[in-house]
Amino acid sequence: MVTTARRSPLVLRILKWIALGLAGVMIVIACLVLIYLISTQNSPSGSQKMQGLNDAVSIGFDPSDIPHIKAATASDALFALGYLHATERSWQMEINRRLAAGRLSEILGEDTLKIDRFIRTVGVKHSAERQYERYPVEAKRLLQAYADGVNAGNAKLGWALPVEYFLTGSKPGHWSPTDSVAWMLMMAMDLGGNWQKELQRLELSRDLTTDQIWEVLPPYTQGNPVTKMDFAALYKNMGIFANTDASKTIKPLGIQDVRQPDTKQDQLLRALLPGGIEGIGSNNWALSGKRTVSGKPLLANDPHLGLSAPALWYFARLEAPGINVIGATLPGIPAVVLGRTDSIAWSFTNTGPDVQDLFIEELNPANPGQYRTPDGMAAFLVREEVIEIKNKPAHRFIVKQSRHGPIISESYDRAKNLINTDRFALALRWTALDLDNQSVIGLLEMNRATNLEAFKKALRKNYAPMQNVVMADTTGNIAFQAAGVAPKRTLHQGLYGLAPAPGWDKQYDWQDYIPFDQLPALDNPEQGWIATANQQILAANNPNPLTGDWELPFRYERITALLQAKPQHDLASMRTMQGDTLSLAATPLLPLFNATQSTHSSASAAQAIIAGFDGDMRKDSSGALLFNAWVDQLTRHLFSRLGDYFSFEYGKRHFRNALLEQLSNPNSLWCDSPKTEGVENCAQASQQALDKALEYLNAHYGSDPSNWKWGNAHIAISEHRPFSRVPFLNRAFNITAPFPGDGFTINVGRPELGKHKNPFETKQAASLRTVFDLADLEQSTFIYQTGQSGWVQSKLYRNLNPLWADNQALPLQMKPTTIQRQLELRPK
Incomplete structure (x- = not known):
C-alpha cells in the first residue's frame, strides 16, 4: 500500500508567506538599488549653484571624459578642479586623506593601527600644517579655493555616496589646504625609501660582514661602494643589537631568525607603507627636431607607480587668465602634475636621491627621555598622539623627536625588534619634513609657465620628491633638470647615507644641501636626445653621486639603443618604444x-x-x-x-x-x-x-x-583600497588584465615575487603613458590603466584598462572635436 504525505494547509500558508516575504525583500532591495543608482552624482551635467565661486565656470567633457575647465580666475578654476576630484574620486580622496593623517583606523578598525601609528610618528600631517603656515598668501588662497571645491563636491553628492562609504559606515571628511600639502608629502614618501635600505643593512649587519652585505646589496659600481667604512663591525662593537645569541651556530652566509608573529596588521603595514619598493621607477625621453620626422621635438613619459583602482591620476584641462594647461592631475593636489601648455610639455621620472638618513640615538641610561649629542645629553621633543579606533578604545602614545627627526623605532616593529631599545633608538632625517618645503607652490607656478625658462624657474620651488624633469617646447628646445633638494655628501667620506649613523658624532650630520645650480642639468645636447630611467645621474661640475642606491640601468640602456636604432622618429615609434618588452636583465x-x-x-x-x-617578455611567450x-x-x-x-x-x-x-x-x-x-x-x-x-x-x-604563457601568470592588478584584500569585494573593485614585460623592460610590469599564490602578478607598472608632439600638440596622446571615474558601477571606472594593457592611446587635446556633456557651475 502506497501512502502520500501531504503538507498541512498551515505549513503551505507559512511557506507561501515566507516566499512572498522574500520576494518583497528582494523587490525593496532592487528598488533601493535603483533609487541609489539614479541618485548618484557620478556624471554631473547641466547647471549647478555653488557657494564659494566668484564667477561661472564652464566644464565640457570630451570623448575620453577629460573635463575642460574654463574659468574667469585661477581660484575658480581650482575650485572647479576640487569639485570634480570630489565628485569623481570622493572615496579615493577620503582614504588618501586618512592615510596621510594617520586616521585610517577610525573607519577600518584595529587592522590599520600600525600604519596609522607610523605615519603619525613620522608626522606627515603635523609637518604639512607647519609648512603651510609659511606659504605665501596667494598660494594659500589657491589651496583654499581648491579645498572649498572639494568640500562643495562632497556635499553635492548628498546621501547617495560611493558604495565604499556604506560598506565602511563612514562619510566624507572635511578637506583642508593642509591635506593637499600632506598628500604631496605622501607622494614624496612613496618615491623614497632609502631609510628602509639603511635599516636592511643594519639588519644584515647582525649576522654578516660588511663584505657579505655588499654581496646581498651590491653597490651600483661593483667593487667601489660610495663608503669604505666597515659598518657591520661598527654596529657589533657598539652593541646595538637585541636578542643576539652569540652561542648559536650559523652556517656560512646564514642568518638567525628572530621573526615575530606575522599579524594582519603587519601584512597591512607592509602593503600600505609607502616607499621602499626597488625598481619602481619611470621612463622619459625627448628627441630634438633633428631626430624626428616632423623637425620638432617629441617627448614621452611613463611613470611607474603602484597600480590602484581608481588610478592615481585624473586627467583635466585648466583654462583661466594666466593658465592654460592639460594633463594628469593627482586628486588631492590643485595642479596638473604632468602635461603641457600650448607651448611647452614636461615629464617626470624619480631621481631617487638619498634624502632619508637613519641616525642611531644613544639613550641616557639614567633618563630615557634624553639622548646623547655632540654637546652632551639633550631632551627629546615630545608630543602626544591619539588614534581613534573603530569599535575599540583610543590608542594613545608619545612621539619623540631628536635633533635629527622623529624616533621611528618605537612605532616600527622591525626596527624595534632589531635593536637594544634600552640603549638606542632610530631617528629619521628626511628633507620632505623641512619647514622650507613648499613643493605644491612649484606645481602651481609650473602650470603658469609660458616658456622653458619660466618653467625652470618654477622648478626651483620643487623640494621633494626630487624629479628628473625632461622638457620640450614648440620652438625646438629640449632640456633636462634634476629638481629638488638633497644633502651634500663627499664621496667615500663617512657612511654616505647608506647605513644608520651614530647620532652623537657630528661628522655624520647633514651640513648643507646641494645648490640648485649644481644639480644635474642639460640643454639641447648635440646627440639630439635626452633620456632618464632612474639610472645614475651626475652633474658635470659635481662628480659625487646623489645616492649610492641607483636603480639598475637596464631600462635606460634599452631606451638609448632604440633611440639610436633609427635616424628619425615619429609619434608611432615613440609609442612602440613605450610598449617594448625586451628585458636586458634577462x-x-x-x-x-x-x-x-x-x-x-x-x-x-x-x-x-x-x-x-x-x-x-611578451604576453604570449x-x-x-x-x-x-x-x-x-x-x-x-x-x-x-x-x-x-x-x-x-x-x-x-x-x-x-x-x-x-x-x-x-x-x-x-x-x-x-x-x-x-x-x-x-x-x-x-x-x-x-x-x-x-x-x-x-x-x-x-x-x-x-x-x-x-606569460600573460596567464603575469596579471596586472589595479588594487582598490581597502577592498583589494576583502574576498568577493576584491573581484568587483580590483581591475585586472594580462600584461607583458618584467621589472626591467621599458613597458615595465614588476612581478610581486614574494607571493606564494602567484609570484608573477604585477601591481607596479606604467601608471600612465603620454607622448607629446611639439610639431602639433593636438596630436599628443595619453592612456592610463583604469578610467576617469572612481564609482565602481560606472562604465568609466575601468574603460581604459584594455587599451592600456595593449599599449594603445587616446588623443590629449585642448581643442577636442566633440564635447560629450556640459556642466556649468554658478555662484550661489
Whole structure:
C-alpha cells in the first residue's frame, strides 16, 4: 500500500508567506538599488549653484571624459578642479586623506593601527600644517579655493555616496589646504625609501660582514661602494643589537631568525607603507627636431607607480587668465602634475636621491627621555598622539623627536625588534619634513609657465620628491633638470647615507644641501636626445653621486639603443618604444638558462621553449614564463638562507643585481645549499631551480607547455583600497588584465615575487603613458590603466584598462572635436 504525505494547509500558508516575504525583500532591495543608482552624482551635467565661486565656470567633457575647465580666475578654476576630484574620486580622496593623517583606523578598525601609528610618528600631517603656515598668501588662497571645491563636491553628492562609504559606515571628511600639502608629502614618501635600505643593512649587519652585505646589496659600481667604512663591525662593537645569541651556530652566509608573529596588521603595514619598493621607477625621453620626422621635438613619459583602482591620476584641462594647461592631475593636489601648455610639455621620472638618513640615538641610561649629542645629553621633543579606533578604545602614545627627526623605532616593529631599545633608538632625517618645503607652490607656478625658462624657474620651488624633469617646447628646445633638494655628501667620506649613523658624532650630520645650480642639468645636447630611467645621474661640475642606491640601468640602456636604432622618429615609434618588452636583465642569464638540463618529465618540452627564448617578455611567450619561474627559484635558492630578511624583502626587492654578481662566479658560495652536506656550484643550483620551476608550472598551469604563457601568470592588478584584500569585494573593485614585460623592460610590469599564490602578478607598472608632439600638440596622446571615474558601477571606472594593457592611446587635446556633456557651475 502506497501512502502520500501531504503538507498541512498551515505549513503551505507559512511557506507561501515566507516566499512572498522574500520576494518583497528582494523587490525593496532592487528598488533601493535603483533609487541609489539614479541618485548618484557620478556624471554631473547641466547647471549647478555653488557657494564659494566668484564667477561661472564652464566644464565640457570630451570623448575620453577629460573635463575642460574654463574659468574667469585661477581660484575658480581650482575650485572647479576640487569639485570634480570630489565628485569623481570622493572615496579615493577620503582614504588618501586618512592615510596621510594617520586616521585610517577610525573607519577600518584595529587592522590599520600600525600604519596609522607610523605615519603619525613620522608626522606627515603635523609637518604639512607647519609648512603651510609659511606659504605665501596667494598660494594659500589657491589651496583654499581648491579645498572649498572639494568640500562643495562632497556635499553635492548628498546621501547617495560611493558604495565604499556604506560598506565602511563612514562619510566624507572635511578637506583642508593642509591635506593637499600632506598628500604631496605622501607622494614624496612613496618615491623614497632609502631609510628602509639603511635599516636592511643594519639588519644584515647582525649576522654578516660588511663584505657579505655588499654581496646581498651590491653597490651600483661593483667593487667601489660610495663608503669604505666597515659598518657591520661598527654596529657589533657598539652593541646595538637585541636578542643576539652569540652561542648559536650559523652556517656560512646564514642568518638567525628572530621573526615575530606575522599579524594582519603587519601584512597591512607592509602593503600600505609607502616607499621602499626597488625598481619602481619611470621612463622619459625627448628627441630634438633633428631626430624626428616632423623637425620638432617629441617627448614621452611613463611613470611607474603602484597600480590602484581608481588610478592615481585624473586627467583635466585648466583654462583661466594666466593658465592654460592639460594633463594628469593627482586628486588631492590643485595642479596638473604632468602635461603641457600650448607651448611647452614636461615629464617626470624619480631621481631617487638619498634624502632619508637613519641616525642611531644613544639613550641616557639614567633618563630615557634624553639622548646623547655632540654637546652632551639633550631632551627629546615630545608630543602626544591619539588614534581613534573603530569599535575599540583610543590608542594613545608619545612621539619623540631628536635633533635629527622623529624616533621611528618605537612605532616600527622591525626596527624595534632589531635593536637594544634600552640603549638606542632610530631617528629619521628626511628633507620632505623641512619647514622650507613648499613643493605644491612649484606645481602651481609650473602650470603658469609660458616658456622653458619660466618653467625652470618654477622648478626651483620643487623640494621633494626630487624629479628628473625632461622638457620640450614648440620652438625646438629640449632640456633636462634634476629638481629638488638633497644633502651634500663627499664621496667615500663617512657612511654616505647608506647605513644608520651614530647620532652623537657630528661628522655624520647633514651640513648643507646641494645648490640648485649644481644639480644635474642639460640643454639641447648635440646627440639630439635626452633620456632618464632612474639610472645614475651626475652633474658635470659635481662628480659625487646623489645616492649610492641607483636603480639598475637596464631600462635606460634599452631606451638609448632604440633611440639610436633609427635616424628619425615619429609619434608611432615613440609609442612602440613605450610598449617594448625586451628585458636586458634577462639576456645576461640566457647562456646559463640554455645550458641548464632538467630531470623533470617536462624537460624535453622545456628545452625547446628555452632554446627559442630571447628575453622578450611578451604576453604570449612560453619562454618568458619558464624563464621567470626558473629565475625566481634560482633567486630563492641563493638568498632564502637570509631568513626573515629574505622573507620580508623578496618582492619589494628583486635581488637581480645580487644574483647577476654571484652567478658571474660559477663556484660562488651563495650557490651552495646550506641544507645539504655537499657543496653545490651554480650550474647545479640552476638545475635544481629548473626542476622546481617545471614542477611549479605543471602544478599551476598544467603539463601542456602551450598553456605556459606569460600573460596567464603575469596579471596586472589595479588594487582598490581597502577592498583589494576583502574576498568577493576584491573581484568587483580590483581591475585586472594580462600584461607583458618584467621589472626591467621599458613597458615595465614588476612581478610581486614574494607571493606564494602567484609570484608573477604585477601591481607596479606604467601608471600612465603620454607622448607629446611639439610639431602639433593636438596630436599628443595619453592612456592610463583604469578610467576617469572612481564609482565602481560606472562604465568609466575601468574603460581604459584594455587599451592600456595593449599599449594603445587616446588623443590629449585642448581643442577636442566633440564635447560629450556640459556642466556649468554658478555662484550661489
